[in-house]
Amino acid sequence: MSDPTLVDQLLGLLPGFLVRQRWYARPQGSPEGELPRLELVEHDELAKGPPGLTWMLVDSGGRTYQVLVGTRPEAEAAEVPGGSDDAVMGVVDASFGPALAYEATVDPVLDLKLLQVASQRRVRARRVRPVGAEQSNTSVVYDDKLIVKFFRRLRRGPNPDVEVTTALDAVGFNHIAAPMFVWRRGAWELAFAQQFLAGGTEGWALALTSLRDLYAAAHEVRGPEGPAVAPGGREGGQAEHPRPETAGGDFGSESRRVGTVAARMHLAMAEAFGREPGDAEHWAKAMEGELDGLAAEGLDLGAARALVDRLLRLDDPGAAVRVHGDFHLGQVMRTDVGWFVLDFEGEPARSVEERARPSSPLKDVAGMLRSLQYAAAVALEERDPAGHDPALQDLARAWEWRNREAFLEGYVSTAGIEALVPSDPAAFDAVLAAFELEKAVYELAYERAYRPGWAHIPRAALERLLGG
Numbered sequence: 001m002s003d004p005t006l007v008d009q010l011l012g013l014l015p016g017f018l019v020r021q022r023w024y025a026r027p028q029g030s031p032e033g034e035l036p037r038l039e040l041v042e043h044d045e046l047a048k049g050p051p052g053l054t055w056m057l058v059d060s061g062g063r064t065y066q067v068l069v070g071t072r073p074e075a076e077a078a079e080v081p082g083g084s085d086d087a088v089m090g091v092v093d094a095s096f097g098p099a100l101a102y103e104a105t106v107d108p109v110l111d112l113k114l115l116q117v118a119s120q121r122r123v124r125a126r127r128v129r130p131v132g133a134e135q136s137n138t139s140v141v142y143d144d145k146l147i148v149k150f151f152r153r154l155r156r157g158p159n160p161d162v163e164v165t166t167a168l169d170a171v172g173f174n175h176i177a178a179p180m181f182v183w184r185r186g187a188w189e190l191a192f193a194q195q196f197l198a199g200g201t202e203g204w205a206l207a208l209t210s211l212r213d214l215y216a217a218a219h220e221v222r223g224p225e226g227p228a229v230a231p232g233g234r235e236g237g238q239a240e241h242p243r244p245e246t247a248g249g250d251f252g253s254e255s256r257r258v259g260t261v262a263a264r265m266h267l268a269m270a271e272a273f274g275r276e277p278g279d280a281e282h283w284a285k286a287m288e289g290e291l292d293g294l295a296a297e298g299l300d301l302g303a304a305r306a307l308v309d310r311l312l313r314l315d316d317p318g319a320a321v322r323v324h325g326d327f328h329l330g331q332v333m334r335t336d337v338g339w340f341v342l343d344f345e346g347e348p349a350r351s352v353e354e355r356a357r358p359s360s361p362l363k364d365v366a367g368m369l370r371s372l373q374y375a376a377a378v379a380l381e382e383r384d385p386a387g388h389d390p391a392l393q394d395l396a397r398a399w400e401w402r403n404r405e406a407f408l409e410g411y412v413s414t415a416g417i418e419a420l421v422p423s424d425p426a427a428f429d430a431v432l433a434a435f436e437l438e439k440a441v442y443e444l445a446y447e448r449a450y451r452p453g454w455a456h457i458p459r460a461a462l463e464r465l466l467g468g
Contacts (some may be wrong), residue, residue, distance in 0.1 A: 003095055006054065007043050010069055013090040014038055014058060017103075018065065020086040023136050023152040027061025036060040038085050042185075046117050049124050050076075053110050057154065057188070064154045066190055068114065070104035073097060080107050105150065111402050114150070115142055118183035118191045134419070146180060147196040155186040161357050164269075164322065164344035165194070173268035175261050175340050196339055203329035204375065206254060211379035211399055213249030217242040218395055219383075244399040250295045254339075255372070256401040258332055259410025261339045262368065263417040266361040269322045270420060278317040278360055280431075284308045285439045293445065297459065303466040304437060311434040318422045318431060320358035325350075327364035328371035345371060347442070362428070363419050365411060366435035369404050370443065370461065376400040377457045437465055 015035035018024045027036065039059040047053035052071035057064055071092065072080060077100035089101040104110040111128040125142035136153045151159060166179050176194075183191035216406030245252060287308050293303045311317065324331070333340045346355030376396040385393050411417065412428075422428045443458035 002044065005069075006052075006092060006094060007040065009092040010054065010056065010089065011038060011040060011058070011456070013092070013101060014056075014067060018058075018060065021152075023138070024045070024060075024065065025063060025153070030061065047110070047113050048095060050094075050099070050343070051107060051109055052094055052096070052099070053104055053113055066152050066154055066188075067108075068150065069101055069333070070103035070107045070110045070286065071099040071101050072107075072329070074100050079100065105140055111140050111142075114140070114191075115148065118148060119181050119193065122181070123193070126406075136345060141196055144198050145196055146193055147177070148191055148193045150191045151189065154190070155352055155468050157189075157352075159192065159345070160325075160352060161343060161345040162189055162192050163356075164272075164324075165192070167272040168265070168268050168344075171268050171271045173265065173272075175264065175338070177340060177342070189329040197333055197335050200333040200335040200340065202372070203254075203258060203332040203334065203339075206334055207251055207329050207372070207375040207403075208379050210244075210247075210249040210251035211376060211396070214242060214244055214247040214395055214399060215379065215383040215392055217247050218392060242395070244402040251399075252402050252406040254334065256410035257405040258339055259367065259412075260414050261341065261408040262327065262364060262407075263361075263414035265324065265341055265417050266321055266364070266420055267414075269361075270319070273322040274360055274422065275319045275321045278320045278431075280314050281315040282358065283317070283434070284312045287311075287441075289435060290438065290441050290445075294441065294462070297444065297462075299459075299462055300466045302394045304441075304462075307430075307437050307465070309432055310430045314422070314427050314430060316422050316424065316427060318360055318362070318427075319420045321361055321420060322356070323359050323361060324364045324367075325355050325359075327367040329368070329375060330371070338402070360431055360435065361417075362432045363435045363438075365408070366432055368407060368441050368458055369432075369436060370439045370458075372400050372403050372407070373461055374457055377460070427457045433465065439460070440465065 015038060018036060019026070025256060030036065037060070038215070039270040041057035041059050041064055043054065043056045045052070046055050050072050054069040054071070056067040056069060058067060069089065070080070071094045073096065074091065080102060087106045089103075092099055092101045104114065108128045111130070112125060115123060115125055123146065125146065127143050129141050130143055131139040138150045138312055139147055140150070141147050146419065149161070162182055165176055168176055169179055176196055178195040180193040180195065182189055182193070199385070244250060291301060291304050291308070310413070324341065324344055326343070331342045333342055376399050380392060380396045387393075412421070422431055440458045440461045444455060444462065447455040447458060
């Protein structure tokens with residue numbers, strides 16, 4: 001058990017620490033700048049130290065967070081947080097004297113200790129490097145062979161990432177990093193270890209590289225002052241404008257492969273969790289509840305409702321299966337042996353019950369299509385931040401549509417997927433459009449709240465979907 005005096009001191013420091021963490025979600029209605037009230041749920045001393053390691057679960061506004069606290073004598077702890085003030089909690093009186101308390105995962109010594117605890121001493125490593133904090137967890141890589149994800153926002157019972165990954169592995173879906181072990185304490189799943197995909201590159205990074213190559217090629221053809229002379233052509237001739245399929249970094253073949261992997265994932269989901277008839281009425285009702293904010297944005301609420309009504313009128317909306325739930329270019333990784341799917345936690349803003357509920361596989365398809373538009377827009381802003389180059393804007397749209405069609409081609413041509421999606425092309429398009437609408441509405445609300453400078457990206461997609 002932990003030293004109760006130390007735990008009391010840490011509880012006094014944690015409010016100021018938590019509000020600086022990316023994985024902490026301020027309780028709804030809490031005033032900006034107000035420190036949260038915390039309630040201790042559980043705690044344990046994993047290492048007396050120095051360095052000391054204390055494990056804590058705290059409740060803030062009904063949400064439970066896992067906090068991993070390192071303590072070292074002040075004289076030797078100054079360099080441990082790597083210069084990041086966000087990792088520092090403050091000074092405490094530990095059993096070995098005055099000490100600095102800090103986020104334990106920034107300390108390689110404590111990362112190795114955490115590996116021993118989480119694996120029940122079955123796994124050892126020599127080298128360690130933190131990957132950094134994500135939206136709901138912190139990941140650490142060991143010996144470039146193993147990655148351990150320490151969950152920060154906890155709920156009692158199975159974690160969706162653990163549940164889905166292990167189920168897919170059990171049915172032979174080999175486009176996931178192999179699961180290695182789970183750290184559990186009672187009803188809490190605290191960490192999940194998987195094979196580390198060494199040398200892998202996220203789809204988002206590869207897509208941006210493709211787009212940068214395309215935009216750079218366009219710049220070279222035109223030159224800084226306008227159209228260039230065509231290579232080998234007569235004076236005054238104009239070089240051919242680059243196209244996504246002819247540019248050196250064409251991403252189309254990769255998009256097609258990702259589409260195939262997505263279809264195989266859904267077939268494996270159906271095998272692992274079962275399938276049921278799609279419930280268009282339930283899907284439409286959930287979507288309608290999120291449309292109200294469109295009118296305030298100056299968007300066509302009537303057109304949005306018409307898309308949802310189109311879904312409602314379908315006789316066959318396809319099957320419902322367990323889905324990824326947050327499928328985008330950042331959730332797929334390319335390695336030397338192919339594409340892998342990452343992170344099955346789903347959208348963190350939605351409840352676990354929502355994330356586990358079967359839905360149309362086209363929900364994930366819509367997520368990837370939305371991600372392609374995001375990539376084209378983000379890379380375009382890098383090249384043309386003022387938005388004054390219509391030729392580049394045309395190229396961005398061309399890249400998006402080429403990769404959109406390639407992804408869909410890979411998806412629908414996968415053997416067996418016809419059993420999960422509408423057989424009628426018009427019905428397929430209706431379901432897909434409805435889920436694209438739902439995703440873009442969710443994105444717009446998210447960007448307004450957290451990244452206002454990006455809100456124009458989903459807004460542009462909504463204008464296009466709604467015929468604006």
